[in-house]
Amino acid sequence: MGFELAIANVSHSYAKMRALEDVSVTLNEGEILAVIGPSGCGKSTLLGVVGGLIAPSSGSVSLLGETPPDTLNPYTFIFQDFALLPWRSVAGNVGLPLEHHRLGVGERKARVADALARTGLSEFADALPKQLSGGMRQRVGIARALVVKPAVFLMDEPLSALDAQTRELLMDDFEDIWRREKTTGIYVTHNLDEAIRMADRVMVLRRRPGRVREIVAVPVPRGERRKPAAQGALRALHEELWANIREEAKLADREVARG
Amino acid sequence: MVDMSVGGTRRRALVSFRGGGFAPVSITWISVLFFVLLIGFWQMASSLGWVSGLFLPSPLRIVDALQRLALSGELTQHVTASLARIGAGWAVGAVLGVVFGGLIGLFSIWRSVGVPFIAAMFPIPKIALLPLFILWLGIGEAPKIVTIALGVFYPIAIGTYAGVDNVARTLIRMGQSFNMPFHHIAFKIVAPGALPSVLAAVRISTSIALILMVSAEMIGADKGLGAFLLTAGNLMQTDNLMAGIVVVAAIGLCISGLLTLVERSMLSWR
Numbered sequence: 001m002g003f004e005l006a007i008a009n010v011s012h013s014y015a016k017m018r019a020l021e022d023v024s025v026t027l028n029e030g031e032i033l034a035v036i037g038p039s040g041c042g043k044s045t046l047l048g049v050v051g052g053l054i055a056p057s058s059g060s061v062s063l064l065g066e067t068p069p070d071t072l073n074p075y076t077f078i079f080q081d082f083a084l085l086p087w088r089s090v091a092g093n094v095g096l097p098l099e100h101h102r103l104g105v106g107e108r109k110a111r112v113a114d115a116l117a118r119t120g121l122s123e124f125a126d127a128l129p130k131q132l133s134g135g136m137r138q139r140v141g142i143a144r145a146l147v148v149k150p151a152v153f154l155m156d157e158p159l160s161a162l163d164a165q166t167r168e169l170l171m172d173d174f175e176d177i178w179r180r181e182k183t184t185g186i187y188v189t190h191n192l193d194e195a196i197r198m199a200d201r202v203m204v205l206r207r208r209p210g211r212v213r214e215i216v217a218v219p220v221p222r223g224e225r226r227k228p229a230a231q232g233a234l235r236a237l238h239e240e241l242w243a244n245i246r247e248e249a250k251l252a253d254r255e256v257a258r259g
Numbered sequence: 260m261v262d263m264s265v266g267g268t269r270r271r272a273l274v275s276f277r278g279g280g281f282a283p284v285s286i287t288w289i290s291v292l293f294f295v296l297l298i299g300f301w302q303m304a305s306s307l308g309w310v311s312g313l314f315l316p317s318p319l320r321i322v323d324a325l326q327r328l329a330l331s332g333e334l335t336q337h338v339t340a341s342l343a344r345i346g347a348g349w350a351v352g353a354v355l356g357v358v359f360g361g362l363i364g365l366f367s368i369w370r371s372v373g374v375p376f377i378a379a380m381f382p383i384p385k386i387a388l389l390p391l392f393i394l395w396l397g398i399g400e401a402p403k404i405v406t407i408a409l410g411v412f413y414p415i416a417i418g419t420y421a422g423v424d425n426v427a428r429t430l431i432r433m434g435q436s437f438n439m440p441f442h443h444i445a446f447k448i449v450a451p452g453a454l455p456s457v458l459a460a461v462r463i464s465t466s467i468a469l470i471l472m473v474s475a476e477m478i479g480a481d482k483g484l485g486a487f488l489l490t491a492g493n494l495m496q497t498d499n500l501m502a503g504i505v506v507v508a509a510i511g512l513c514i515s516g517l518l519t520l521v522e523r524s525m526l527s528w529r
Contacts, residue, residue: 051436073437083433087451087528096447097437128528148437 002029003065005050005152005184010059011209012045018209019045023059025203025215027152030182032222033215034199036189036241038249042210043188044156050186051075051154067151072101076150080157082137084129084144091116091125094143115147118177135166139173146177153185159194171197175222192242196234197225204244207252213244316498321505324498333487338506340482344400345472348407353464356412357457360419364453365445373420377413385410386474393479403475410471411464418460422453455529458522465514473507 005027012020019042027033035043048054050061052075067074076097077083084093095112103111116122119139129137138158145153159167171194177183189195195202196218204213218237220230298318304310305317312320328334362369363377385406392402426449434444476485484507491499 052438053432053435075436077433077436079429079433081429083427083429085430085448085451097439099447100439100443130528154436 003063003067003151003184004028006060006062006064007046007050008060008062010046010049010056010061012042012049012054012056013209020049020056021209021211023205023210023212025212027184027186029065029184031201032178032183032185032187032199034187034189034195034202035205036192036195036202036245037205037210037213038207038245038252039190040208040252041205041248042208043190043205046205046210047077047154047156047186047188050152051077063151068149071149071151073097073148074151075154076145076148076152078138078141078145078153078155078158080161082129082134082141082161084137084140086129089126089128090121090132090140090143093129093140094121094147097144097148111147115143118146118180119143119173133166134162135170138162138170142173142177151184153183155185155187157189158187160190167194174198179223192238192245196238196241198222202237202241204241204248207248207255213248216241313495313497316501320498321501324502325505328499328502334502334506336482337484337487337503338510340480341472341476341484342510344403344476344483345407345468347400348404348472349411349465349468351404352408352411352468353415353461355408356415356460356464357419359412360416360457361423361445361450361453363416364420364423365449370420373416377416381413381417385471386478389475389478398479403472403480406475407468407471410467414464414467415457415460418456418463419453422456422460423449425456426452455526458518458526462515462518465518466511469507469511469514 007023007025007027010020010023011018023042023046025033035046037043045054049056049059063074085096088096091112094115095108098108098111112125113122116125119142121136121139121143124132124136129140132140138161141158159170162170175198187195187198189198199218200222201215201217203215205211206213216237218225219233224230225234301315302318305312305315305320316324325334359369359373363373364370388409389402389406392405396402396405430448430452431444434448439447472483473485473488476483477489478485480486484503488500488503488507491497491503
């Protein structure tokens with residue numbers, strides 16, 4: 001038993017601008033798909049469509065099969081700028097998405113405590129966001145997503161507001177969480193290294209309007225990507241993908257310059 | 260350029276220091292000293308007969324007048340009347356301002372109606388409307404309270420909808436992404452997010468309310484600080500006049516201090 005996330009022929013236009021055109025991809029349960037492409041290729045639009053924040057001009061997104069029974073919010077975002085309420089404590093932020101659900105006080109507290117424990121935030125439950133570093137803030141964002149037990153995580157450049165070292169640490173955190181429990185997700189990034197390290201498959205989008213250029217499986221299982229033996233294969237993938245992205249990005253730049 | 264002698268050889272610093280300045284700070288003792296000197300000079304000018312006591316009473320005479328008015332109970336009467344008016348007027352205006360500002364911030368229909376309406380009405384000096392309100396409502400407390408309420412309403416409505424507009428879009432998207440119902444987003448995300456702007460407007464509105472209170476009482480009241488100031492002026496009782504002004508200033512300072520406390524406790528998360 002499992003589920004599939006099917007994105008079928010999704011197109012979207014803003015007023016005059018076509019942002020996405022005929023994007024189709026299917027994710028299996030437990031799979032992480034990275035989406036990469038030049039800026040303005042509609043990566044975030046795609047995520048917005050999947051998460052129900054943007055109504056696509058055409059196409060559909062559906063979950064086929066059985067989703068986890070205790071999920072409160074099947075598609076859950078992790079935001080680039082964390083999107084924490086600065087007036088709420090860590091626990092208050094993590095508990096926010098539970099407040100409009102009918103849950104007993106006990107269960108609510110237990111879920112929050114569990115999410116905090118899984119992200120190593122238990123001792124910071126009462127801290128305000130302003131007291132935390134950027135990396136810790138994003139861990140609050142991750143805890144807030146875990147608390148609703150989503151079927152699909154929608155990660156919108158979750159590390160790009162962080163410095164390089166913090167990014168490394170958080171990638172480890174993500175990997176830990178994903179290793180412990182089967183996680184399905186779409187991981188939007190502009191960082192190719194991040195995509196290759198985190199994803200099972202990488203989808204490259206063409207420049208505006210965003211279309212699928214290619215979808216490539218990362219040839220090494222996630223747990224083994226740090227091993228020296230894996231480096232050759234990963235570097236080859238990096239080269240291949242980068243060649244495509246560079247081409248798209250250059251063309252996109254020229255088109256922007258031409259207006 | 261700074262010249263430095265090191266080990267007998269003359270060396271010149273590569274760059275001269277240019278990083279100073281542009282960081283003014285408030286030094287408490289200088290502030291205090293300034294006021295002490297100012298009041299001292301004022302008292303001296305009066306005592307030495309440089310200025311006539313009729314035109315500008317000395318600080319000591321103002322203190323005397325304050326004491327006399329306080330002991331006779333006259334001051335309490337005027338202050339109570341004034342505080343009741345400003346309290347009622349401000350509360351009515353503030354509540355309506357927050358409600359309408361919130362509606363303008365959240366709904367297109369209210370925005371379409373409210374923004375041009377406020378743009379048209381805000382610049383009118385509210386005291387000019389007092390005669391009209393007296394005509395409509397009679398010569399009781401109502402017209403004064405309405406004038407103050409109206410003066411408070413506009414800045415608070417504007418501050419509220421500007422605050423709502425300034426709530427980070429991503430926070431609202433976050434609420435929506437978790438499928439939070441509209442009223443949860445409005446009260447748990449938008450309202451606290453707009454609070455700093457609302458409180459800034461509250462601060463502005465209190466000084467407007469104070470001005471309108473005094474003006475309205477000068478036009479039609481027998482009790483209240485405005486009425487008291489007008490009488491003192493008409494009777495050339497400049498010591499009473501100055502005492503009244505000191506009381507008005509003190510009320511303004513108290514309100515401002517109170518607001519600082521409110522801001523500190525409600526916005527400690529910033």
